[in-house]
Amino acid sequence: MTGLTIALVGAPDWPDAPFVARAVAALAPDASVRWLPAGAALTPDVDGVWLLAPPAQAPATTHDTTTGWALQLGVPVLGPLRTDEGGSLTPSPGSRLAAIGGEAPVDLPTHTGSARPGRDYVAAPGTIWFAQAHRGGEPAVVTAGGSPFATLTDFPAATADGVHPLALDLVAAARERAASRHAPAVAPSSSSSLAPLPDDEPRSYVHQMRTAGYRWWRPFLALGAGIATWFVLAMALSIAWFVLDPSLLESGGSTADIDPADPVTMLISNLTLAALIPATLVATRVGHWRPMGRLWSVAGRIRWRWLAVASAVTLVIWGGYLAAAWVLSGEQPTERPAHWPWLLVITLLTTPLQSAGEEVAFRGGILQGVGAWIKRPAVALVVGTVLSAATFALAHTSLDPWVLLDLGGMAVACCYLTWRTGGLEAAIVLHVVNNLVIILGLTMLGGLSDAYVTEETTSTAASGGLGVAATFVMTAILLWLARRTGVAPKGFGRPALSPGATPESASA
Numbered sequence: 349m350t351g352l353t354i355a356l357v358g359a360p361d362w363p364d365a366p367f368v369a370r371a372v373a374a375l376a377p378d379a380s381v382r383w384l385p386a387g388a389a390l391t392p393d394v395d396g397v398w399l400l401a402p403p404a405q406a407p408a409t410t411h412d413t414t415t416g417w418a419l420q421l422g423v424p425v426l427g428p429l430r431t432d433e434g435g436s437l438t439p440s441p442g443s444r445l446a447a448i449g450g451e452a453p454v455d456l457p458t459h460t461g462s463a464r465p466g467r468d469y470v471a472a473p474g475t476i477w478f479a480q481a482h483r484g485g486e487p488a489v490v491t492a493g494g495s496p497f498a499t500l501t502d503f504p505a506a507t508a509d510g511v512h513p514l515a516l517d518l519v520a521a522a523r524e525r526a527a528s529r530h531a532p533a534v535a536p537s538s539s540s541s542l543a544p545l546p547d548d549e550p551r552s553y554v555h556q557m558r559t560a561g562y563r564w565w566r567p568f569l570a571l572g573a574g575i576a577t578w579f580v581l582a583m584a585l586s587i588a589w590f591v592l593d594p595s596l597l598e599s600g601g602s603t604a605d606i607d608p609a610d611p612v613t614m615l616i617s618n619l620t621l622a623a624l625i626p627a628t629l630v631a632t633r634v635g636h637w638r639p640m641g642r643l644w645s646v647a648g649r650i651r652w653r654w655l656a657v658a659s660a661v662t663l664v665i666w667g668g669y670l671a672a673a674w675v676l677s678g679e680q681p682t683e684r685p686a687h688w689p690w691l692l693v694i695t696l697l698t699t700p701l702q703s704a705g706e707e708v709a710f711r712g713g714i715l716q717g718v719g720a721w722i723k724r725p726a727v728a729l730v731v732g733t734v735l736s737a738a739t740f741a742l743a744h745t746s747l748d749p750w751v752l753l754d755l756g757g758m759a760v761a762c763c764y765l766t767w768r769t770g771g772l773e774a775a776i777v778l779h780v781v782n783n784l785v786i787i788l789g790l791t792m793l794g795g796l797s798d799a800y801v802t803e804e805t806t807s808t809a810a811s812g813g814l815g816v817a818a819t820f821v822m823t824a825i826l827l828w829l830a831r832r833t834g835v836a837p838k839g840f841g842r843p844a845l846s847p848g849a850t851p852e853s854a855s856a
Contacts, residue, residue, distance in 0.1 A: 352379040352526040353393055354519070357414050358386050358400030363461060364504050365400055371506035372398065375519045386410045390417040395529070396522025398515075399427030401461035401504065408464045415498075419476075424497035424521035426514060430463040431502035433484030440834035441654050442647035443480040444499075445489055448513045451653055456503040456512075458483075466490045466502065470837065476550060478845055482834050493550035493845070497521035544639045552843035553646055553770045554719035554728050557636040567717045570635020574713060578627035582620050589616040609685040609796045615694050622701035624709040631713060636720060643712045645771025646846035654835050655773040661829055662781045666822050670785045673814075674793075682794030691796070695787050703779040704772075710740045710759065711766050711775050725843075733763040744801040750812030751805055757816035758782075761823040769830045770844025778822060 354372055358365060360383065372381055382394065386402065387410065397418050402410045411427055418425035436453035439445035466487030469477035479487035483502060492498035497517055505512040545561035557566070590596050593612045606613055629640045641648035685691060718732035737759035741752045762775035790796045830836035836844050 351530050352376060352395055352523060353382055354379045354396040354398065354522055355382045355384050355388075355390065355394045356398050356400060357384045357388060357411065358402065362400045362403060364506060367504070367506040367508060368398055368400055371511045371515055372519075375511065375516060376522070379519075379522075384414070387413045390414065390421055390423055392421055393529075394421075394423055395526040396518055397423055397425040397427075398518065399425065399500075401428040401459045401463060403461050406462040408462055410462065412464075419492060419495055419498060422495055422525070424495065424518055424525060425499075426497075426505060426518040427500045428459045428461065428463040428504075429466045429488070429490065429500045429502040430461075431458050431465060431483055431486060431488060433486045433488075434458075435484050437481050437483045437488050437503065438834065439481045439489075440479060441651045442645075442649070443489075444491070444514075444517070445480050457507070458502050459504060463500075466500070469500070478550065479834060479837075485832075496524065544633065545637050547846060550845035551646070552719075552725060552845055553766055554715050554732060554843075555725065556642040556646065556846065557632070557638055557716045557720035558723070559638070561637065562720060564721070566636050567720050568635075570631040570713075570717060570720075573634040574627045574631030574709075577630040578623055581623035581627065585616050585620050585623065589613075592616075608800050609691065611687050611690040611694055614691060615698060618694070618698035618702040622698065622705040624705035625701070628708045628713040632716070636716070642846075643708065643716070643772075645769075645773065646844055647771065648846070651771060651773055651835070654769075654771075654830070654833065655777060657833060658774050658777040658826055658829065659781070661825065662777050662822065665825060666778065666781050667785045669818055669822075670782070671789070674789065679793075679795070684792065684794055685796050688791055691791050692788065695784065695791065699783050699787055700780045703783045704776045706740070707762065707772050707776045707779050710736050710743075711762050712772055714739065715763060715766060729763075729767055733760055736763050744805075745803040746801050746805040747803070748806040750807035750809055751801060753812040754807060754815040755801070757819050761819045765823055765826060767843050768827055768836045770836070770846070774826045774830065778819075778826070 354376060356365070356368060356372065360369075369381070372379065384390075386406070390397065397414065399411045399414060408430065415425060415427065417423070437456050438453045439449070439451050441451055466479060466489070469475060469490045469492075470479050470487050476493045477490045478493065479489065480491050480499070481487075481489040488502045490500050499514055499517070501512075501514065503512070505515045505518075545559045547559065551558070557570075589612065592615075593610075608614065608617070629643060632638055632643045633640050639648055644650045714736045715729075715732040718735060719728040722728035722731060737756040740759040741755040744751070744755055746752070758779075762778060765774040765778070766772055786799050787796070790799045827836060831838055
C-alpha cells in the first residue's frame with residue numbers, strides 16, 4: 349500500500365462519476381479512493397481531489413467549500429467550470445495546455461452540468477487564478493497559483509473515450525504529495541546553492557525580481573554587474589571599430605567627424621546597443637539572482653507566437669503610418685548614401701538587436717530594478733515608468749522639448765505594454781518596426797542622417813503631439829490583440845501574472 353489517497357467529491361450517480369472512477373482506477377490502481385459528498389471539508393491525509401461535475405439543477409457554488417479547503421491545505425484538485433460559449437478552445441501561450449497539445453485551437457466538449465464560470469475566478473478582486481485557455485473569449489481553463497496543482501476546466505477530463513492529460517497531472521501531483529507526507533524528515537543542508545531564487549507567488553512583470561529572497565542591495569549589485577558587462581563588450585567593439593576603420597586613429601578617437609551613414613559606424617553602433625541584452629541578462633542572474641528568462645516575460649521565456657502575431661500587425665499598421673507620414677510631409681527623395689546596399693544588410697541584421705537591446709535595458713532592467721525596491725505595485729509601475737521614460741529620452745541627447753515628448757511617449761507606451769502583457773515582446777516589436785521602417789526607408793529615399801536623434805535634432809509641437817497620439821493608438825491596438833489572444837487579462841488595470849505558489853498573489 350503506497351498511502352496514496354484520492355477523493356472523489358460528488359455523488360456516484362452524477363453523470364461523469366463512472367468515467368472519473370474508471371479513470372482513477374486506471375491511472376492510480378494503487379490508490380485508496382474516498383467518496384466525499386459535495387461541499388465536504390478535506391483532511392490533510394487526502395493527496396488529491398477530483399470534483400465531479402454537478403447536475404444541471406445543482407447550485408453553481410456546490411464545490412466552493414471543498415475547493416477552498418484544497419487550496420488551504422495545498423491538496424491537488426481538478427474540477428469543472430461552466431461555460432455559455434461554444435466553439436473551439438484556445439490555449440494561452442506558455443500555458444500547460446499549450447505545452448501539452450500546442451497553441452492551436454482544439455475542439456473539446458463542454459460540461460453540461462452546473463458550476464461556476466471561469467470569469468468568477470479570474471475576475472475576482474485579489475484573485476490567485478489565471479486563465480490557461482479561452483473559449484469564445486471566456487476563460488475555459490483556470491489554474492490557481494496557490495497550489496501545486498489546482499485546475500478547473502469547462503470540458504470533462506474523463507469521458508467514455510478516455511482521459512485528458514490534465515487528469516494525469518492531477519495523479520502525478522497527488523503522488524508527490526503522498527510521497528512527501530510519508531517521507532522521513534531530512535535535516536536541511538548547510539551547503540550553498542547556485543540555483544536562482546525560485547518563484548514564490550504569482551507576480552506582475554514589474555515585481556519579478558521581488559521574491560522571498562529579495563535583499564535591498566540586489567538592485568545595486570545588478571546595476572554594477574550590468575554596467576561592467578556592457579563596458580567590457582563595448583570596449584571589445586571599440587577595438588574592432590579601430591581595426592575595421594583605421595582612419596579613426598588619425599582623429600584621435602574623436603566622434604565629431606563620425607558619419608552615421610558609414611557602414612562600419614552603423615554596425616558598431618548597433619552592436620554596442622545590442623550588447624545591452626547580455627549585460628541586462630547578467631544583471632538579472634548575478635545581481636537579482638533570478639532566472640534570466642524572467643527578464644523576457646512572466647513565462648520565463650520569449651513567447652515567440654505572441655511576438656510573431658504582434659510583429660505582423662505592427663508592421664502593417666505602424667509601417668503604414670510611418671510611410672503615410674513621410675508622403676504627407678512633402679519630402680522628396682534625394683541621393684542615396686554611398687554603400688547603401690551594405691547599409692540595408694546591416695540594418696536588417698542588426699537594427700532589430702539594437703532596438704531589442706534598448707527595450708531590454710530601459711524597459712526590462714529599469715522596470716524590474718525599481719520593482720525590486722518598491723512593494724506597492726502601482727507605485728513601482730509609476731516610478732519605474734517615469735525613470736524609464738526620462739533616461740530613454742535623455743539618452744538620445746536632444747533637449748528639444750518636442751523631441752523629448754515624442755521619445756517619452758514611446759517609452760511610457762512600451763512600459764505599459766510590458767506591464768499589461770507581462771513581457772517585453774510587444775515593446776520590442778514596436779521599437780524594432782519603428783526603427784527598421786525609418787532607417788530602411790531613408791536609406792532608399794535619401795536623408796539617412798535624419799533617422800538618428802542627436803543633440804541638434806529639433807521638432808515641433810504638431811509633430812511631437814502627432815507622434816505621441818499615434819503611439820498610443822498603436823498601443824491600444826496591441827493591447828486589444830493581447831487580450832484577444834489570452835496574453836493579457838481582460839480590462840485595463842490588471843497585469844499578466846507569472847505562475848506562483850501562494851495565495852498572496854494579489855499583493856504582487
